Amino acid sequence: xxxxxxxxxxxxxxxxGSFALDIKTKCENAVIYGIDNDEQHLHxxxxxxxxxxKATFEDIALADWxxxxxxxxxxxxxxNDVLGKIHNNxxxxxxxxxxxxxxxxxxxxxxxxxxxxxxxxxxxxxxxxEAALTNLFLEKTNxxxxxxxxxxxxQEKALQLFKDxxxxxxxxxxxxxxxxxxxxxxxxxISSFMLGKTVIEEEKNQRDIFDMAGSxxxxxxxxxxxxxxxWTPIFKQNKEQVVKALSEYIANLENFKTLLEEERLEDxxxxxxxxxxxxxxxxxx
Amino acid sequence: xxxxxxxxxxxxxxxxGSFALDIKTKCENAVIYGIDNDEQHLHxxxxxxxxxxKATFEDIALADWxxxxxxxxxxxxxxNDVLGKIHNNxxxxxxxxxxxxxxxxxxxxxxxxxxxxxxxxxxxxxxxxEAALTNLFLEKTNxxxxxxxxxxxxQEKALQLFKDxxxxxxxxxxxxxxxxxxxxxxxxxISSFMLGKTVIEEEKNQRDIFDMAGSxxxxxxxxxxxxxxxWTPIFKQNKEQVVKALSEYIANLENFKTLLEEERLEDxxxxxxxxxxxxxxxxxx
Numbered sequence: 001x002x003x004x005x006x007x008x009x010x011x012x013x014x015x016x017g018s019f020a021l022d023i024k025t026k027c028e029n030a031v032i033y034g035i036d037n038d039e040q041h042l043h044x045x046x047x048x049x050x051x052x053x054k055a056t057f058e059d060i061a062l063a064d065w066x067x068x069x070x071x072x073x074x075x076x077x078x079x080n081d082v083l084g085k086i087h088n089n090x091x092x093x094x095x096x097x098x099x100x101x102x103x104x105x106x107x108x109x110x111x112x113x114x115x116x117x118x119x120x121x122x123x124x125x126x127x128x129x130e131a132a133l134t135n136l137f138l139e140k141t142n143x144x145x146x147x148x149x150x151x152x153x154x155q156e157k158a159l160q161l162f163k164d165x166x167x168x169x170x171x172x173x174x175x176x177x178x179x180x181x182x183x184x185x186x187x188x189x190i191s192s193f194m195l196g197k198t199v200i201e202e203e204k205n206q207r208d209i210f211d212m213a214g215s216x217x218x219x220x221x222x223x224x225x226x227x228x229x230x231w232t233p234i235f236k237q238n239k240e241q242v243v244k245a246l247s248e249y250i251a252n253l254e255n256f257k258t259l260l261e262e263e264r265l266e267d268x269x270x271x272x273x274x275x276x277x278x279x280x281x282x283x284x285x
Numbered sequence: 286x287x288x289x290x291x292x293x294x295x296x297x298x299x300x301x302g303s304f305a306l307d308i309k310t311k312c313e314n315a316v317i318y319g320i321d322n323d324e325q326h327l328h329x330x331x332x333x334x335x336x337x338x339k340a341t342f343e344d345i346a347l348a349d350w351x352x353x354x355x356x357x358x359x360x361x362x363x364x365n366d367v368l369g370k371i372h373n374n375x376x377x378x379x380x381x382x383x384x385x386x387x388x389x390x391x392x393x394x395x396x397x398x399x400x401x402x403x404x405x406x407x408x409x410x411x412x413x414x415e416a417a418l419t420n421l422f423l424e425k426t427n428x429x430x431x432x433x434x435x436x437x438x439x440q441e442k443a444l445q446l447f448k449d450x451x452x453x454x455x456x457x458x459x460x461x462x463x464x465x466x467x468x469x470x471x472x473x474x475i476s477s478f479m480l481g482k483t484v485i486e487e488e489k490n491q492r493d494i495f496d497m498a499g500s501x502x503x504x505x506x507x508x509x510x511x512x513x514x515x516w517t518p519i520f521k522q523n524k525e526q527v528v529k530a531l532s533e534y535i536a537n538l539e540n541f542k543t544l545l546e547e548e549r550l551e552d553x554x555x556x557x558x559x560x561x562x563x564x565x566x567x568x569x570x
Binding site: 121122123124125140141143170180181183184185187188189190191192193194195196197198199200201202203209210211212213214215216217218219220221222223224225226228229231232233235236239242243245246247248249250252253254256257260261263265268269270271272273274275276277278279281282 | 406407408409410425426428455465466468469470472473474475476477478479480481482483484485486487488494495496497498499500501502503504505506507508509510511513514516517518520521524527528530531532533534535537538539541542545546548550553554555556557558559560561562563564566567
């Protein structure tokens, strides 16, 4: 193991697997161990060369880095377990789409200084080790919460790793993260899932109607392909903020419906025109 | 003009412009005239080589083909005018996203047999002649309504043209078209516009929050970049079906919100899992 850096990746799905692929490319001396509840995922990850070895939680003390990439309800449990087992210089980070509950649960942990709470804004609608992609994180944003609670030396090392795989960093407190991500990500998933549901319900006896699906529908409904196992606990953990965003979204849809029923075409036009601003906003980001 | 086929394209936006580009490539003997209310669009289309010549409605009798690609409220007016001016062997088609009102308005026209009501399911969120693309229609569906009202000889010629630019054909009655397209296209646009509106309203004082926009948000909000001038009349013409689809969408969102408020996580999981079926449906189409 001399000169080797030992990475443990817990959860070999899209995000965990993509980290493994990038780390292999960027860190010559990395050895990657994988842990996953699902034996099939573990074998698949080995077959695809995503990980070098299988491992278990008993081996955690070997790790210099531990990346926890499991659904957010399990993240809290796994992080507690992992932090109890690591050596003093190990760095642990999670990649969950919610940050408040995770940061709260760990705030008084003995090894809090070894932990860095992150949310890489990257992904696709697919899941499992087969969905892992090299360069998934290139030019994407990684949000780090409560960075001041991580020891400086570990901050430095982690930032270098994120930089090596091409990410830009933003710092945010966990509550602000959860509030804004409800609008910027969680709401999109619900709007897309419910669009898919509405269309499937209407067209259930008319399969050939899907010939009418253009690229617009496909793009808007894309997130409805996402994993329920990943998204159910995210919605639960961020319930309050998601319900707020969803209520505002429904109110805007209700308002649009009223405008249409009353044929207030100028208002409809103006609403859409004002929203066109999303073009410039997304270009500037 | 010997051996030349004269195409008139009325409305030099994304769709009209893209037809012009493909026709130039596929029909060696095509000469393309353009008509547009907007002088700038007309000049741009000339500059970009999309059309060969500017024209006016006074020149329509020269045309062998007339493609009407203007917003759907103007389509009815323009088609009436055009059909009154064409020679006996000219073929006229529109490309509007609604079909019932257009077919109704023309059903008793003397030249109904020269007209073919189509809806090419193709496009992007951009508009104007700069948005025109070659091969936009390749492998896309073109829906033809009330084909039996078009003279057989004109059907044949039009089908050949659509085939030449790579489209597959589906036949549908105008009411069914409008009903299904409300779900497959119009609803996606509203869901996307209102998502953009909700997020802009929430984040208006926090521009840097858009750093948090991932590819999921961008994909779901893409259609909110679309042209209000095109979409306002579509929603108006298809008001009844769009209101129905929108009501069902809102009911599904309300239901999801209730499930989340009550933390009925199994039901949330099942709802998303059932909607994942959209994957197979879209692959099979």
